[in-house]
Structures are given as C-alpha cells and as structure tokens.
Amino acid sequence: MIIDLGDDAAEFGRVVRDALGSAGGDELVQRAEADPAGREALVGDLLGDLGLWELDVRGSGDELEAAVAACRSVGWWGIPASVPERLARPTDLDADALVVVGGPRPAAPVHGSSLRWVAVDLDGRRSTPTARPLPTTPRKAAMVAEVDLTPVDDLGVDDVLFGLLLPCWTLLGMLDRATALTVEYVQDRQQFGKPLAAFQAVQFQLTEAEVERAGVEELAKYATWSVATRRPDALADVLALRLAALEAADLGMRICHQLHGAIGFCDESTISWISRYSLPLRRLPLPVSGTRTELTRRAGRQGIAGLYA
Amino acid sequence: MMDFDMGDEVAALRTQLRRLVADEIPHGYLGAFTDDPADLEIAQRFCRTLAEQGLLCMAWPEEYGGRGASPWAQTAVREEMWAYHEPRGAQYMGVNWVGPTIMRHGTDEQKAQHLPAIAAGEVIWCQGFSEPDAGSDLASLKTAAVRDGDGWRINGQKIWTSYATMAQWCFLLARTSKQERKQQGLSIFLLPMDRAGIEVRPIATMMGPHHLNEVFFDDVWADDADLLGPLDGGWQVVQEVLSFERVGIARYARCEKLLAEAPGVLGDAWDELPEELRGRWVTALVHCRRARLLAYRVVARQDRGQVTPGDTAVYRIAATTNDQTSADVLGDILALSDPQGDDGQRWARAVEDHVRYAVSATVASGTTEVQRMLLSRALLAAS
Numbered sequence: 211m212i213i214d215l216g217d218d219a220a221e222f223g224r225v226v227r228d229a230l231g232s233a234g235g236d237e238l239v240q241r242a243e244a245d246p247a248g249r250e251a252l253v254g255d256l257l258g259d260l261g262l263w264e265l266d267v268r269g270s271g272d273e274l275e276a277a278v279a280a281c282r283s284v285g286w287w288g289i290p291a292s293v294p295e296r297l298a299r300p301t302d303l304d305a306d307a308l309v310v311v312g313g314p315r316p317a318a319p320v321h322g323s324s325l326r327w328v329a330v331d332l333d334g335r336r337s338t339p340t341a342r343p344l345p346t347t348p349r350k351a352a353m354v355a356e357v358d359l360t361p362v363d364d365l366g367v368d369d370v371l372f373g374l375l376l377p378c379w380t381l382l383g384m385l386d387r388a389t390a391l392t393v394e395y396v397q398d399r400q401q402f403g404k405p406l407a408a409f410q411a412v413q414f415q416l417t418e419a420e421v422e423r424a425g426v427e428e429l430a431k432y433a434t435w436s437v438a439t440r441r442p443d444a445l446a447d448v449l450a451l452r453l454a455a456l457e458a459a460d461l462g463m464r465i466c467h468q469l470h471g472a473i474g475f476c477d478e479s480t481i482s483w484i485s486r487y488s489l490p491l492r493r494l495p496l497p498v499s500g501t502r503t504e505l506t507r508r509a510g511r512q513g514i515a516g517l518y519a
Numbered sequence: 520m521m522d523f524d525m526g527d528e529v530a531a532l533r534t535q536l537r538r539l540v541a542d543e544i545p546h547g548y549l550g551a552f553t554d555d556p557a558d559l560e561i562a563q564r565f566c567r568t569l570a571e572q573g574l575l576c577m578a579w580p581e582e583y584g585g586r587g588a589s590p591w592a593q594t595a596v597r598e599e600m601w602a603y604h605e606p607r608g609a610q611y612m613g614v615n616w617v618g619p620t621i622m623r624h625g626t627d628e629q630k631a632q633h634l635p636a637i638a639a640g641e642v643i644w645c646q647g648f649s650e651p652d653a654g655s656d657l658a659s660l661k662t663a664a665v666r667d668g669d670g671w672r673i674n675g676q677k678i679w680t681s682y683a684t685m686a687q688w689c690f691l692l693a694r695t696s697k698q699e700r701k702q703q704g705l706s707i708f709l710l711p712m713d714r715a716g717i718e719v720r721p722i723a724t725m726m727g728p729h730h731l732n733e734v735f736f737d738d739v740w741a742d743d744a745d746l747l748g749p750l751d752g753g754w755q756v757v758q759e760v761l762s763f764e765r766v767g768i769a770r771y772a773r774c775e776k777l778l779a780e781a782p783g784v785l786g787d788a789w790d791e792l793p794e795e796l797r798g799r800w801v802t803a804l805v806h807c808r809r810a811r812l813l814a815y816r817v818v819a820r821q822d823r824g825q826v827t828p829g830d831t832a833v834y835r836i837a838a839t840t841n842d843q844t845s846a847d848v849l850g851d852i853l854a855l856s857d858p859q860g861d862d863g864q865r866w867a868r869a870v871e872d873h874v875r876y877a878v879s880a881t882v883a884s885g886t887t888e889v890q891r892m893l894l895s896r897a898l899l900a901a902s
Contacts, residue, residue, distance in 0.1 A: 211522060211523060211524070212520070212521050215521065216521070389898075397902060407899050410892075414895065416895055416899075421836045421837050424816075429808065431523075432523055435522065506798045509804075511783070513782070514805065517602065517772060
C-alpha cells in the first residue's frame with residue numbers, strides 16, 4: 211500500500227504553488243476576472259515553463275500524480291485559468307481542453323477562452339461546445355457560459371474520468387486554502403476581548419470543515435489511483451470522490467464564510483474570491499444531488515467497490 | 520506511484536479469516552456479549568484458534584508471540600473481525616492496546632507474565648479509566664492509591680468499564696500523588712480482578728449485557744510490581760493507550776458490510792425503495808470508504824512514526840459519525856422492507872443490533888467533543 215502521492219509529484223505541486231505565488235498569488239484571480247480573454251495566458255506560459263503541459267496525464271501514473279498536485283495548487287490560488295481542463299484534454303482529438311457537461315442546460319467555464327474545447331457527457335458522447343453570450347457579467351457568471359453542443363463522436367468514456375477527476379483536485383486546493391485562511395483569521399480577529407479561536411463554538415466549526423476536507427484528500431488519492439490503473443470501477447470512484455468533494459465544499463465554504471463574518475463577503479478578503487470561483491466546480495457538470503443520482507444509478511445493486519462489494 | 524491494493528498476502532489473509540469465521544462461528548453471530556453464555560464460549564474458543572494459527576497478534580514482534588506482520592495485515596484483521604461482529608470478544612483490547620502498552624512500558628516480569636497470555640488468547644482485560652465525575656475530563660479522576668508500607672491501598676470507583684464481569688485483569692489508572700497539574704501524579708496498575716476488595720456491578724444498557732459496568736475498589740492492595748511504567752507518569756501512558764485504542768476498531772467495516780449486503784438481501788424489493796433512500800445508501804457507502812481511507816492514513820503515518828493526535832481525531836470523528844449515519848440509513852431500509860428467508864432475518868437482526876450499538880460510537884473511547892478539541896488544537900497550532 212502506498213497511499214500518498216509520490217515525492218516528485220508532491221514536490222512539483224509545491225513548485226507550482228510557489229511559482230504562482232511569485233507571479234501574483236491572490237492577484238491572479240482578480241486579473242483573470244478583469245480580463246477574461248487573457249486569463250489562460252496569464253499563467254499558461256509560466257506553467258508551460260514548468261513542464262505542466264507536457265505531462266503524460268493519461269499514459270503515466272506518475273505524471274498523472276504530478277498533474278493532480280498542480281491542479282490542487284491552482285485551486286489554492288483560485289485562478290480560473292482552465293488548468294485542470296487543459297490537463298484533461300483528449301489525446302485523440304485536436305483540442306486544447308476538455309469539459310464534462312451535463313444537466314438540462316449544458317454550461318461550462320469557457321467564457322472568454324481562446325482554447326479549442328471538447329465537451330463530453332457522462333456517457334462518453336463528445337461534442338464541440340460553442341459558448342453563448344453571457345446574460346450577465348463575467349464576474350457574476352464566474353466565467354460560466356451556456357454552451358451549444360455540436361456532436362463529434364461517442365468515444366469519450368476515458369475522457370470522462372479525467373474530466374471529472376482533475377477539477378476535484380482543484381476544488382480540494384480551494385478547500386485547503388479556505389481552511390487555512392479561516393484558521394488564520396480566527397486567530398487574528400478579536401471579539402469580546404479574545405481571539406475568535408478561543409471560542410469552542412468556533413473551534414468545533416473548524417473541525418467540521420477539516421474532517422470533510424481531509425476526507426476529500428484521501429478519496430481524491432484513491433480515485434487518482436483508480437483512474438491511473440483504469441480499474442473497472444474508476445468512473446464510480448471518481449463520482450464518489452466528486453460527491454464527497456461537493457458535500458465538503460458546501461459545508462466547508464459555508465463554515466469558512468461564517469467564521470469570517472462580513473469581511474468574508476468583501477473583495478478585499480481572499481475567501482470571497484476562492485468561494486466565488488469554487489462555484490463552477492461545485493455546480494458543473496452536476497451539483498450534489500445530480501452527482502448522487504448519477505452515482506446511485508450507476509451503482510445499481512452492486513454499490514461501490516469496497517471490502518464487501 | 521500510489522497503490523491502494525493491500526497485496527496478495529493480505530488478500531489471502533482475508534480469505535483465510537473469512538473461511539475461519541465461516542467454519543468456527545455460527546452464521547448470524549452477533550458477538551460475544553449477549554444474554555447467551557454460549558456466545559462468549561464461542562469467542563474464547565475462536566481466540567484460541569486464532570492464536571494457534573498465529574492470527575491473533577500478527578503485528579506483534581516475534582519475541583512476544585507475534586509474527587511481525589505488516590500494519591496492513593493487522594488492519595485487515597481488525598476490519599474482518601469487526602465486520603463479523605468481533606468474534607474475538609473482548610480480546611481485541613488485549614491485542615490492540617494492552618499488549619503493545621506493556622511491551623513499551625512493562626518490566627521484564629510484566630512482559631513475561633502478561634504478553635504470552637494475551638498472545639494465546641487466554642485472558643480478558645478491562646480498562647479502569649472513567650469515573651462518575653471523570654469522563655471526558657479523565658485527569659480529574661479520584662480513585663487513589665495511597666502508600667501503605669511497601670505497597671499501595673487503592674480506593675475508588677470506576678464506571679462504564681466494558682467486560683469487567685468477565686475480565687481477569689484490570690488496566691487501572693489511579694492517582695498516586697497530588698501535584699500542580701491534574702495530569703501529573705497519575706499511575707497505571709495492572710491488577711487481577713479477583714484481588715480482594717474489587718467488586719463489579721453490571722449496568723443494564725441498550726447495547727446489551729457486559730458492555731458497561733461499575734467497578735468498586737475498597738482498600739485493594741497493590742505492590743510496586745503491579746505498577747506499569749513510571750510512578751506518577753501514567754498520563755503519558757494513557758495518551759499512548761488512547762492513540763492505539765482510537766484506531767483499534769474498524770467500525771467502518773461492519774457498516775460497509777451491512778450496507779453492501781442490503782440489495783442482495785432485499786432482492787427485487789430493493790428497486791422499490793424510494794430513490795432518495797437509495798441515494799442515502801450510496802452516500803453512506805462513500806462515507807464508509809472515506810472513513811476507511813482516513814484510517815489507512817493513520818496507519819501509514821503511525822508506521823512512519825508521524826501520526827499526530829489531529830490525524831487520529833479526524834479519523835475518529837469521521838468513523839464514529841459514519842457509524843451513526845449508516846445506522847440511520849440501514850434502519851430506514853429495514854423499516855421500509857420485509858427481508859425474507861434466513862439471510863434476510865439474519866441481516867435484519869444484525870441491522871437492529873447495529874442501530875442500538877451505534878448510539879455509543881460517538882461517546883466510547885473519547886467523545887466526539889474531545890476529538891474536536893484535540894483536532895482544533897492541532898489545526899490552530901499548525902498555522
């Protein structure tokens with residue numbers, strides 16, 4: 211049993227995080243929002259110089275581990291630069307990025323993107339998405355546009371695995387950051403003459419978020435191994451990860467906002483940016499209930515792989 | 520690269536254990552602690568069988584009767600035993616934490632006296648920690664050992680003491696001196712339960728018999744040879760005990776087994792259950808996996824000597840709350856179905872047992888609130 215990312219992958223994740231920090235850190239998400247058309251170029255060359263786009267995500271388990279570590283680091287800064295989507299791109303189509311679509315009104319965080327996108331639904335049907343004009347501002351939409359889909363083929367079963375897995379790691383990075391920001395804030399902020407962290411009600415809420423976050427981390431590693439080795443249950447494993455990640459994000463972000471109080475709604479606080487840009491990852495292609503329904507349908511009477519199934 | 524496969528050896532071990540359970544334990548066995556004394560007999564016999572086959576203390580060092588097996592092998596044993604209603608009875612305590620603690624802190628004489636008996640599956644221990652006024656605040660305990668010549672006189676009361684009616688030995692925490700901090704001045708005594716002055720009174724509970732008892736100590740004699748570890752230094756030993764104990768029970772395994780069996784037991788009636796309930800069922804399976812993986816995180820970090828109280832607390836909170844939410848889902852499935860046949864009836868009885876037993880999950884071995892205190896302390900200290 212080896213249940214942690216390899217040392218090289220973990221180190222690569224740290225390098226990506228540090229590089230993004232040096233390139234602007236928390237300002238990157240703000241710059242991306244101000245210039246949607248430039249948001250991918252904002253970090254594209256930097257990440258390219260680190261070798262991110264050359265990773266053989268589908269062919270090498272080690273390189274998939276490096277990719278998920280990088281996605282997590284992108285989530286730490288909350289940058290909507292289509293990084294997990296670029297890493298998930300299909301290898302048999304001439305495309306730059308992949309997005310999984312679902313639900314009655316397919317949508318994707320493609321506003322302003324100059325990438326060549328491929329969409330895939332949960333049954334592996336691939337299409338070319340064309341973004342509709344935003345009915346609102348990019349800020350309110352968090353770059354999400356409804357898309358019209360032009361069918362391509364139905365050969366995307368493998369794509370679904372990577373298209374679902376990698377954004378979960380970005381969401382995990384966002385949960386890492388939200389928790390870290392909140393731990394820091396409750397130690398700094400004083401009320402009733404002492405830090406918020408001195409109140410047990412605050413401490414216990416933090417632990418609720420942390421238990422959920424830690425659980426997502428373990429499920430993410432498990433699902434990554436399952437996808438890397440193409441286990442027959444890989445799709446259910448990724449859906450199981452996504453279900454837990456969405457539950458954790460709903461609870462965790464709510465707690466982190468609550469403990470930040472009003473400052474957490476304000477643009478001057480990082481948590482507000484992380485929170486807003488977590489929404490597309492949490493709602494698309496399917497939110498909690500849709501993900502649960504899909505997993506239930508696919509699990510049938512068999513359930514998910516485990517000690518007794 | 521990561522690999523979540525425990526390997527062929529552990530897979531073979533699981534097969535061996537399941538075969539042993541099938542051969543030695545009656546189908547539908549619900550554990551040693553029932554109103555039927557035969558169930559305890561079954562557990563004691565099974566322990567001897569496990570010991571004979573070298574399966575009882577696999578992870579112990581060979582010098583103490585173990586096989587030096589990998590922590591993953593020991594994890595598989597914990598999972599399989601708990602999934603099948605712990606047919607080792609109370610022996611899991613001796614294997615999981617009494618033995619390892621004696622290995623670390625015992626004298627040569629204590630090791631020679633106790634470890635072979637535990638390894639052979641011949642002895643049952645109980646844990647004398649909690650008191651009427653010292654539950655989560657364990658260090659406030661009042662049971663006192665007072666110097667009397669070359670020994671000690673112990674007076675006080677313990678409560679919530681599992682298996683005390685059947686135990687031959689007690690792992691007792693008592694105050695040996697008053698010091699500045701209440702965590703100081705505590706010591707561990709290893710006492711035979713038949714020593715004069717010890718009285719056990721069972722407490723009737725919704726979990727069934729034997730789970731909880733009161734134990735009274737009335738001028739009980741102990742000498743220095745009964746002391747485990749340093750005089751007045753028992754609190755550190757207790758922390759180690761609790762860290763062993765809190766990962767010692769693979770609660771998720773029984774939840775996972777009962778949940779996984781449900782569709783097969785119900786047959787076509789499964790598809791008639793409300794979609795909402797089947798959604799909760801699959802969510803519960805995901806949460807079982809999550810608890811299992813968090814347990815593996817603790818095992819891996821323990822193996823590297825890097826585990827923290829925060830890691831253990833995360834696992835405990837996830838596993839114990841999962842025990843209860845799984846019980847809710849299982850109870851609802853049972854309430855909306857009519858399991859047929861022998862398998863259906865056995866599953867229904869196991870679910871009913873689990874629903875009652877799960878109530879204690881977030882209290883036993885340290886409440887969820889204590890776990891949250893430990894975890895928040897770790898989170899805040901790390902920033």
